[in-house]
Amino acid sequence: MKIGMLGLGTVGGGVAQILESPSGRSPLLPEIKLSRVAVRDLAKSRNVCLPQGIFTTQPEEVIDDPKIALVVEVMGGIEPARTLVLKAIERGKHIVTANKSLIAAHGSEIFALAKDKGVCIAFEAAVAGGIPxxxxxxxxxxxxxxxxxxxxxxxxxxxxxxxxxxxxxxxxxxxxxxxxxxxxxxxxxxxxxxxxxxxxxxxxxxxxxxxxxxxxxxxxxxxxxxxxxxxxxxxxxxxxxxxxxxxxxxxxxxxxxxxxxxxxxxxxxxxxxxxxxxxxxxxxxxxxxxxxxxxGAGAGATASAVVSDILNIVGNSSAFPVLPTTSFQSATCSQEAHSHFYLRLLTDNSPTAAGGITWSLGMFNVVPLSVQQNLTQEGLLEIVIVTQSVFRSTLDNAIRSIVGLPYFKEVANILPILEA
Ligand SMILES: NC(=O)c1ccc[n+]([C@@H]2O[C@H](COP(=O)([O-])OP(=O)(O)OC[C@H]3O[C@@H](n4cnc5c(N)ncnc54)[C@H](OP(=O)(O)O)[C@@H]3O)[C@@H](O)[C@H]2O)c1
Structure with missing residues (x-):
């Protein structure tokens, strides 16, 4: 199978290196031939040696080439990557991309067209690099x-x-x-x-x-x-x-x-x-x-994911449905996390501050599990509280009630806690 690539930077260079040295890897690799590569700058030195004739600064030449069956998009960014990927799909080419921004923002549009045209779209490298x-x-x-x-x-x-x-x-x-x-x-x-x-x-x-x-x-x-x-x-x-x-x-x-x-x-x-x-x-x-x-990143790890996508498409593995699904549903989304929280609060150096704050939190059923207090170099009291598990909105209501206390200075940080 002849493939074309849009980009030969960190990831593209890693992909080309794997394709140029197939020994000891998948037996399918020698069947894959990188035949056209689009870059911005023809004069740039590359860490992989490819025949000069395969380079172009015109990405359209890659997606218009009728001999190319699969296009690897590793140029990054939304445009022109989105337009080029859609055009390549229109021309019946499979797509492998490492571009998380493109898939996160335009995945549905790309998947719908790919399904319509019966081509595969794979993006293993878009999340967590080398992790499959x-x-x-x-x-x-x-x-x-x-x-x-x-x-x-x-x-x-x-x-x-x-x-x-x-x-x-x-x-x-x-x-x-x-x-x-x-x-x-x-x-x-x-x-x-x-x-x-x-x-x-x-x-x-x-x-x-x-x-x-x-x-x-x-x-x-x-x-x-x-x-x-x-x-x-x-x-x-x-x-x-x-x-x-x-x-x-x-x-x-x-x-x-x-x-x-x-x-x-x-x-x-x-x-x-x-x-x-x-x-x-x-x-x-x-x-x-x-x-x-x-x-999660780097030439080798990311290229490992890109090439495994190419192999899955070339091998047409029946076990791996690379044809896109388009029946995505809209989610009922909530940002309302329920967890223990860590609070770091600053107050005047008042003997009643820690007691007053824990009492006020308790009024909202925010129960402190541990309380520490230390004097800062600036002479303020730093109170660190770990709460029992609560909804974030409940905690926010409780915090609103303490910011009005006379000795209260600042909410320095609020962080959720992940227990084992
Ligand atoms: N780097 C990582 O570790 C990593 C990890 C996971 C995912 N990704 C994703 O992989 C994609 C590529 O990342 P990268 O780090 O390899 O980027 P990069 O090093 O900046 O390489 C981009 C390549 O695309 C070429 N290019 C850019 N715009 C072009 C245009 N309009 N026409 C022709 N060629 C163009 C550049 O050409 P020149 O070389 O001539 O400038 C370069 O070869 C991005 O979507 C990124 O988010 C990267």
Whole structure:
């Protein structure tokens, strides 16, 4: 099968390297020939040696080539990727893409056209890089009723949080170091503000429950608010702070979705996922709990997922239905998480502050399980409370009642807790 590729950057380069060195891999690989590659800059040096004649700066030449049966889209961004993918499908070509933004925002449109044209669309690399989570949800766990997906799906934020914990540094220096070491983009907003994780969660929800979610429906909070004080308190309480993307079936079959930093109990498997690694913890009936762990980004891991998609399409594996489903339902979405919470509050150094606050919280049935207080360098009282399990809205009502107290200064942080 002749394939074309849109892009030859980090991921495309990794894909080409695998295709150019098939020995010891799938016996199907030698049947795949990379015959056209679109890039922006023909003069750029590449880490893979391909015949000069296959390059073009005109992506249309790839999708118009009648000999190409499958197009790999690894150029990124929404446009022109969306238009090119739709045109390639119109011309009857199968699509493999690593583009999470494209699938999260335009998946339904792309799947509908692909179904109409009878072509496959595969996007294993779009979520958690080298971890085969899409195939796992579609195929290996197909017998299960999925209850929850909880993932560390953004390596940049996981690296920053791990550095803050290891080195005792605050968020800003940890981010600066992550940029210098290439773990974060020069413009890191999509990662640190949770947008990238929300896009991946939307894709997981689509595959896991057949539910179409628009990213703005997902409550999304990044890691900018995490201070070294929170990391230290979490350690003292036997937790580790992680940015989690969570989808959970709640009562009345509504789906609770959020991307938020959590205090994760050190005994939970997700607590030990460090640096740029990703992991996805799944709960299903009857399988119970399981976790997939691996590299969520990088040329090799991501290319592994892209090439496995190509192989699935080329092999036309009857066990793996790569033809798209289009019968997605709209979800009843809730952002109303129910959990224990960690509160870090600042007050004047008043002997009655901690008692007054816990009493006020109790008036709303928010029961403190533990209370710690310390004097800050600025002479304020820092009160850290772990609550019993409550709805977030109940907690918010209780918090509103304490901000009016005369000695109250600031809600420094509120984070949900994931117990083991
Ligand atoms: N990097 C990762 O670890 C990773 C992990 C998971 C998913 N992804 C996804 O994979 C996709 C690719 O990421 P990447 O890191 O490989 O990006 P990248 O390194 O920036 O590479 C993009 C490639 O696309 C080419 N390109 C961009 N716009 C083009 C245009 N208009 N016409 C022709 N060629 C164009 C570029 O050409 P030039 O080389 O000439 O500039 C480059 O080769 C993205 O959707 C990303 O979200 C990446």
């Amino acid at each position: 989570i899409i195939q796992c949800l579609k195929q290996s766990l197909g017998a299960n009723r999925l209850r929850a997906i909880t993932g560390i799906v953004n390596g940049t934020t996981n690296y920053i949080l791990a550095q803050m914990s290891r080195e005792g540094v605050d968020f800003e220096p940890a981010l600066k170091e992550a940029i210098e070491k290439g773990f974060a983009e020069a413009n890191p907003s999509a990662d640190i503000d949770g947008i990238d994780a929300a896009e991946k969660l939307a894709i997981l929800t689509l595959i896991g429950w057949n539910l179409k979610i628009d990213c703005p429906q997902i409550f999304t909070q990044g890691i900018r608010s995490i201070k070294q004080r929170d990391i230290e308190y979490a350690k003292r309480l036997n937790y580790t702070i992680k940015l989690l993307a969570t989808a959970r079936i709640e009562e009345k079959n509504s789906l609770c979705l959020h991307v938020q930093p959590h205090l994760v109990a050190n005994s939970h498997p997700l607590a030990s996922v460090n640096d740029a690694f990703n992991a996805i913890f799944l709960e299903g009936e009857p399988v119970g709990s399981l976790m997939l762990y691996g590299k």
